[in-house]
Amino acid sequence: MVKKDVFTIDGEVVQIIGRELLDWYNRNRRDLPWRKDQDPYKIWVSEIMLQQTRVDTVIPYFQRFIEQFPTLDDLAKAPEEQVIKAWEGLGYYSRVKNLHAAVKEVSAHYGSRVPDDLETISKLKGIGPYTAGAVLSIAYNKKAAAVDGNVMRVFSRLFALTDDIALASTRKKMEHIALQLIPEDAPGDFNQALMELGALICTPSSPQCLFCPLQSVCNAYAEGIEEELPRKKKAKPPKRMDMVMLWLAQDQRALVEKRPDEGLLAGMWGLPTIHLAEAKDPFGEARRFCDKNGLDVTNVTIAGKFEHIFSHQHWKVTVLRGDVKRANDIASPALTWMSAQQIKDKPFSNVYRKALQLFI
DNA sequence: TAATCGTGGCG
DNA sequence: TCGCCAAGATT
Numbered sequence: 027m028v029k030k031d032v033f034t035i036d037g038e039v040v041q042i043i044g045r046e047l048l049d050w051y052n053r054n055r056r057d058l059p060w061r062k063d064q065d066p067y068k069i070w071v072s073e074i075m076l077q078q079t080r081v082d083t084v085i086p087y088f089q090r091f092i093e094q095f096p097t098l099d100d101l102a103k104a105p106e107e108q109v110i111k112a113w114e115g116l117g118y119y120s121r122v123k124n125l126h127a128a129v130k131e132v133s134a135h136y137g138s139r140v141p142d143d144l145e146t147i148s149k150l151k152g153i154g155p156y157t158a159g160a161v162l163s164i165a166y167n168k169k170a171a172a173v174d175g176n177v178m179r180v181f182s183r184l185f186a187l188t189d190d191i192a193l194a195s196t197r198k199k200m201e202h203i204a205l206q207l208i209p210e211d212a213p214g215d216f217n218q219a220l221m222e223l224g225a226l227i228c229t230p231s232s233p234q235c236l237f238c239p240l241q242s243v244c245n246a247y248a249e250g251i252e253e254e255l256p257r258k259k260k261a262k263p264p265k266r267m268d269m270v271m272l273w274l275a276q277d278q279r280a281l282v283e284k285r286p287d288e289g290l291l292a293g294m295w296g297l298p299t300i301h302l303a304e305a306k307d308p309f310g311e312a313r314r315f316c317d318k319n320g321l322d323v324t325n326v327t328i329a330g331k332f333e334h335i336f337s338h339q340h341w342k343v344t345v346l347r348g349d350v351k352r353a354n355d356i357a358s359p360a361l362t363w364m365s366a367q368q369i370k371d372k373p374f375s376n377v378y379r380k381a382l383q384l385f386i
Numbered sequence: 387t388a389a390t391c392g393t394g395g396c397g
Numbered sequence: 398t399c400g401c402c403a404a405g406a407t408t
Contacts, residue, residue: 076404194387197405291391336390
């Protein structure tokens with residue numbers, strides 16, 4: 027039997043970290059909207075919104091969302107498109123679809139009470155290891171690891187760990203460390219304190235080590251390598267793609283397209299969009315699209331060009347406009363006509379809002 | 387494991 | 398200007 031290489035932390039260091047961190051947090055915690063009470067539903071919503079998203083961006087979305095859906099059951103009862111509309115512009119839209127589905131699940135099968143055990147809550151859509159631990163610890167004060175990017179950065183420096191934080195195995199190692207550090211009496215505050223420290227002091231670049239409550243026990247600071255950590259493999263640059271969007275208008279309405287239920291911008295509305303293959307002509311492809319859908323179109327011109335960068339795709343967009351003389355039976359069920367007001371009321375992602383600015 | 391999935395802010 | 402990245406989950 028091979029002895030497993032487990033990272034253990036000296037008991038005295040554990041005590042110092044717990045005490046210093048909680049003390050610092052009590053003096054420096056930000057007054058954020060989701061910290062006004064301990065409603066598991068609100069904490070859940072905030073944690074989903076905060077995934078890969080900055081606090082300053084989330085705040086207004088969170089406030090509007092809770093105003094619109096004050097309780098878990100309010101959200102469970104709401105039509106999906108209304109819920110997606112409340113998320114418009116936040117990005118990563120599968121988050122809101124998963125949240126809505128999970129909330130309906132809790133409403134229907136758990137008496138509208140957010141599960142308070144790791145196994146049950148982890149089965150809910152959109153709740154992974156981090157979010158499960160965050161909700162359990164913050165809402166229910168249960169001892170659970172909530173290891174996000176902040177925590178991995180803090181631990182990488184605190185213990186001078188050179189593991190690649192992009193790897194899942196590293197997150198598990200960090201969870202093991204977290205469980206050794208979390209005080210029995212304050213798991214929620216401790217987890218939030220770790221993240222708060224990562225956000226305010228132990229920042230990705232130019233960490234404010236001089237103001238850090240853990241400076242005396244930080245290995246990276248002692249070695250002067252805090253700027254070298256954490257280690258993380260570089261992401262691939264987004265793939266460049268030539269796209270054509272169509273603004274096809276008839277009688278004060280435009281042709282819009284509901285995007286597929288899976289993939290990029292799933293469930294959002296958009297303008298008809300064509301991925302332009304290498305060396306293809308925008309006008310020719312637009313013509314093909316119109317012919318295929320029985321659209322008799324004239325006066326096709328370039329309305330504008332812009333670029334939009336997603337996580338893995340870099341769109342170079344050409345927007346064409348045209349007047350629809352006659353529309354026969356439209357082939358695709360995803361296509362429909364909308365007025366300017368209807369377009370305002372439906373969820374369109376930002377990349378399409380950019381294009382729509384050219385017209386409305 | 388690595389790719390997918392948005393957006394905006396910042397050094 | 399542009400690469401990096403921010404309270405990740407899913408496949």
